[in-house]
Amino acid sequence: MASKKTSSNDASRMALPQLRKTSMAIDDLVWTIQKLDIKQLRAAADLLRSSLTREDFAPSVASTYQSSNPNKQFLIGVLPKLFQDKELFPQNDDIADFANAALKLEMSRTEKRSRYEIIGKVVCETDTLDDNELSMLVQALENLVENKDKLAQMAERKRTGSFSWNETLQELLREQG
8 A cells, every 4th residue: 555655646746847837838828818919819810710711712822823824824834744755855955946836935055054944944934925826835735745655656756857846736736626
């Protein structure tokens, strides 16, 4: 029986510092709450609640920078992946050729730029392009990126030297229509 009493006292002694710490934390919390302006807390809660019930609420700041144009959004998503295909775009000049033919973007000094710099420039410039011109390009690229066989055929035509982006995009549009 004495051993039970001793273990109970040990537990009480060990819990005493923790209870003091908890008591001090509660005192700090009460002091902080007393210093807060209840009107500001209510306004913050109302603002949070109203932003959660809005239909156009987006969980991140990304929606601020998202293009409202679905063609531009598609291209900004697809072009980097397409340009990283080393069979279709083995050299930086190949990316510049595509940008010139399909997007009417002039790329200078491609030999002095990194591949990723060129891709970034094309993607950034895409957001400034006219939507009417982009809609046909988007249709052609949708047909291309969904078809691995077509990508392989294009890469083969590039290797053999019988390739033109203008002709290829026109062909992709004809196949879709």
